[in-house]
Amino acid sequence: MSVALDLFSIVAIAAGAFFFFAGSVGLLRFPDSLTRLHALSKADNLGLGLVVLGLLPRVASLLDALKLVAIWALVLLSGAASAQLIGRALRRRGGDE
Amino acid sequence: MTPSTLAGLVGAALVGLGLYGLIVNPQPLRKILAFNLIGSGVFLVFGIVARKGAAAGFPFDPVPQAMVITGIVVAFAASALAVALILRLHEETGQVLLDEENPASLPTQEGAGK
């Protein structure tokens, strides 16, 4: 059982790390700000989400598990809102020029 | 090299960097940033002292850590006061540079830039 859980953790965390990698590559290589914003949101949402998922089997108590999920939820919420705000700011500037 | 020694050396380097920035950057806001770098470098040195004082089942000495916490808050208060003074200077004179030796290089910003 614990081997299966470890395997699950490894797969999920590796996938999360991959999304962070992809997000950074996108942030560096994509041609304009809006596409970079897209890459960033992927890393924010999926990367951290998968890492949290992978760590869930390893927590000691239910409260710790709830905290992990709450951390992800907070980042999702703020990531979504700030992506929206940044996108608006970019479009406003784009419209002016 | 233990992690705490490494962090202490980083702290020393940060103090040096901040000192350089404090002297060289003519813009007051940048000076505040540099000053905060010096502050956090000093805090890191406190951190290594706390870590080396690990004893009696604590992985750290709580006294330096508590001093760092109050220090961070006081550093923020000092930064806020400095920022208020700079903004007032800017309102009053339209200038934000502190360049006494070279008054000709001071830019004149009409209407305080707003």
Add this chain to the structure above:
Amino acid sequence: MSVLQILDVGLALLVLAVAVWTIAAREIFGAVVGYVAYGLLLSLVWIRLFAPDVALTEAAIGSGVTGVLLVTSGARLKGAGKASAAAKPSLSLRLSAAALSLLAAAALAGVILALPDPGPTLAPEARQHLAATGLGNPVTAVLIAWRSFDTMLEKIVLALAVVGVWSVASDLYWGGAPAPLGRANPQGALLLLEQTLVPLGILVGVHIFWVGADAPGGAFQAGAILAAMWMIVMIARVSEPPPVNSRWLRLALVAGPAVFIVAGLAGLGMAGYFFAYPDGFAKPIILFIEAFMLLTIAATLPVLVAGPPRRSFRP
């Protein structure tokens, strides 16, 4: 263990690189963003130094609130950034500054390498007396019980900083409100954030305050988080920075130090000396003081960021 060491070295190099960028950036905004990133990395370093209390304070105040203070004032000083390129200091000044800083850093590094290991410590005494306070977190015990004089004076410093910031207002605006923190028409996303994140944030702040007696956390960290939440509300323009002559604001600003002094005097009367907590009552008294400290910190930080009264900031 070697992986951890590599991680430590990488983290150290990263902190230094971001610090160099903060000093060397051409533009103020870039420097401030660098400073915020630097604060985040520094809180990781504090975790590695087994100091989660400090890590949380650094993340909240050192990085978050200070970053917002600088970026807000940077925007108010707009146009001044370009001037800095014109007035570059001379090469000789830069060289001598570099030499001086190098000397200071090297001297400090020498002192650090010469530190005794294990060093002198007060940890055994903290362990010995921790049970008497009823607390589980030695850092909180140091802050509110054993070095309470420091902490009280630090609260007074915060109050003095508010007085200093307010006193640079021009006479015209005295008694008025500071400039609004947010823009005229807040966007929907900001309002969503204000309606969802802020209640959660208040919950987290209270949680961190409450666990602070026994685990990392406490009034400083929780107060900074609550302050950040209030600032989000003000940025969303759901509430405005209060006028400086409002009574409840002034009460909130002095509540922490006032309760602290009263508790200290009560200790003088009841247990014989200033700040003595009577046996068995230490924990309730400490939590009582901390609650008011929380209020004061949560009120003071946004007031300091909002700045002096300037009712007609945007003409």
Add this chain to the structure above:
Amino acid sequence: MNEFLLCAAGFILLTVAAGLFRVLRGPGDADRMMAAQLLGTGGIAALLLIASATPVAGVADVALGLALLAAFASVAFVNSVGADDGQAREADGK
């Protein structure tokens, strides 16, 4: 397993640190902000991984605080970038 967690933390830190080159290159303030936000999220992930691999108490609460404040900084940045309504801010690095 712990080794793997630490490796993952190091890898994530390394990648988001590479993303910090956006802070250097800009060109706009928004790009810089995004790099800082990515660092914040990656920092939280690395913190959780390190916390799971080494015994330090209370790290989950630190991560909780970081998660709250990540949004705080971004919001204040957007707010200040757009502080002058209608006027395009000259943000380009060079």
